[in-house]
Amino acid sequence: MCLSALVAAGTAGASSARADEATGRWTGHVGARGNYYYERSTRVMAPRADVQLESPTGTRIDADYLVDTITSASVATGVTDDVSFTEVRHEVGMGLSQPFDLAGDELRIGATGRLSLEPDYDSFDAGVLVRLDLANRATVLEMGLGYRHDAVRRSVRMLALSGRLQEVERACSDDPAIDCGLDVLSASATWTQSLNRTMELRLGYDLSFLRGFQWNPYRMVPVNGVPTPEHHPDTRFRNGFTARLIWHVPSSRTSLQIMPRVYVDSWELAAFSGELRIYQEVEPVLFRLRYRYYAQTDAYFYRPAAAIPMGTRYVTADPKMEAFSGHTIGGSIELAMPFLEGTFLDFARRATIDVVFDYTFQDSSFGNAAHAQIGGRIPF
Amino acid sequence: MRLIARCLLVAAAASSAACATVAPYEREYLSRRGVDLTNERGEDAFRAHVLLSREGATPGATAGGGGCGCN
Numbered sequence: 295m296c297l298s299a300l301v302a303a304g305t306a307g308a309s310s311a312r313a314d315e316a317t318g319r320w321t322g323h324v325g326a327r328g329n330y331y332y333e334r335s336t337r338v339m340a341p342r343a344d345v346q347l348e349s350p351t352g353t354r355i356d357a358d359y360l361v362d363t364i365t366s367a368s369v370a371t372g373v374t375d376d377v378s379f380t381e382v383r384h385e386v387g388m389g390l391s392q393p394f395d396l397a398g399d400e401l402r403i404g405a406t407g408r409l410s411l412e413p414d415y416d417s418f419d420a421g422v423l424v425r426l427d428l429a430n431r432a433t434v435l436e437m438g439l440g441y442r443h444d445a446v447r448r449s450v451r452m453l454a455l456s457g458r459l460q461e462v463e464r465a466c467s468d469d470p471a472i473d474c475g476l477d478v479l480s481a482s483a484t485w486t487q488s489l490n491r492t493m494e495l496r497l498g499y500d501l502s503f504l505r506g507f508q509w510n511p512y513r514m515v516p517v518n519g520v521p522t523p524e525h526h527p528d529t530r531f532r533n534g535f536t537a538r539l540i541w542h543v544p545s546s547r548t549s550l551q552i553m554p555r556v557y558v559d560s561w562e563l564a565a566f567s568g569e570l571r572i573y574q575e576v577e578p579v580l581f582r583l584r585y586r587y588y589a590q591t592d593a594y595f596y597r598p599a600a601a602i603p604m605g606t607r608y609v610t611a612d613p614k615m616e617a618f619s620g621h622t623i624g625g626s627i628e629l630a631m632p633f634l635e636g637t638f639l640d641f642a643r644r645a646t647i648d649v650v651f652d653y654t655f656q657d658s659s660f661g662n663a664a665h666a667q668i669g670g671r672i673p674f
Numbered sequence: 675m676r677l678i679a680r681c682l683l684v685a686a687a688a689s690s691a692a693c694a695t696v697a698p699y700e701r702e703y704l705s706r707r708g709v710d711l712t713n714e715r716g717e718d719a720f721r722a723h724v725l726l727s728r729e730g731a732t733p734g735a736t737a738g739g740g741g742c743g744c745n
Binding site: 547548567573626671 | 724728
């Protein structure tokens with residue numbers, strides 16, 4: 295079945311065929327979401343808005359905008375522990391895709407772009423996505439390719455002649471030989487398979503190659519008591535293997551998800567995460583409980599500060615490079631609003647509102663963390 | 675060894691199920707709110723950004739951005 299569909303895909307003409315072509319109606323949704331993240335030394339507030347439009351012929355346009363407002367007292371953000379400061383990041387994303395009819399199956403080809411700007415870090419990425427729906431969507435194959443370029447700076451507060459503190463931009467390092475750019479090439483592939491009427495399995499693989507500046511320009515490492523700028527290797531090759539099994543139990547309207555992930559990279563950092571989600575429908579409410587376990591080994595160049603000999607090439611105090619583990623528990627409530635049908639708010643009868651809360655217990659230097667979200671979505 | 679054998683068993687089961695057709699009228703349960711996760715994309719996007727700056731094993735395809743200066 296799959297083989298015949300693939301052969302047909304290769305020979306059929308690429309023409310659009312959508313159900314909404316008959317009505318000439320555009321569909322889509324608008325959404326808004328507030329995010330809050332809290333840990334010992336960092337708070338993040340990040341409102342986000344997104345919109346999706348789909349033309350009668352299936353052309354899909356996505357756009358989203360996010361503002362991160364980060365208040366931190368961490369040395370990792372460039373200030374001393376007893377001083378906090380606020381930094382704002384703007385992120386804009388765009389996507390455009392077009393479906394092609396392949397003898398009853400669908401091929402969708404799309405492109406994405408994303409721009410993130412903040413005082414000391416700019417990032418731009420672009421990607422191409424290909425999705426092939428086979429056998430009435432029982433099999434979905436997706437592939438993605440991406441390129442990202444980041445530019446890193448230091449934003450330093452200096453005392454101006456006027457006696458006031460002033461933000462000054464500096465290169466990422468005092469060493470002029472260090473390139474302050476980071477280039478990333480990435481690729482991903484996923485295979486989603488409906489196993490039967492109630493089960494779906496997704497398998498995925500992603501890899502990326504990074505070359506350039508990959509450490510924190512502010513962070514200093516005490517080497518024999520001498521503060522030394524952090525320095526990681528310039529190249530990194532990363533691999534992630536993911537799976538997701540979903541099982542819906544019709545009699546109780548319960549859905550279960552199991553999501554394991556294994557990760558290895560060329561810095562000899564290996565990680566495992568496993569997540570279990572339980573969804574319970576009690577119309578018009580959807581309850582969700584989630585538990586996630588995460589554990590990683592340390593990178594090959596990670597050493598406690600007291601154990602770093604003078605002259606060591608790569609030094610780090612990055613908590614992400616150390617071995618640690620964590621447990622996240624959380625819950626969410628999503629409310630659908632079919633009861634608005636026929637009222638003056640009829641336009642929102644398919645809308646949903648949700649509240650999410652997660653708490654992470656972990657033994658990394660970042661400490662425990664709380665994460666809350668409130669969001670809404672109106673399809674049209 | 676037993677773990678590898680179990681993994682192979684799961685892979686074989688998945689392979690045998692591959693290309694099995696679930697007709698459109700049989701997809702009711704796979705379209706339920708607890709199965710169709712398109713609603714969670716916004717939630718997952720922010721969560722992925724948090725993990726990017728707090729764990730060493732960020733998915734390679736995740737969009738970039740330094741976030742809080744802690745690349």
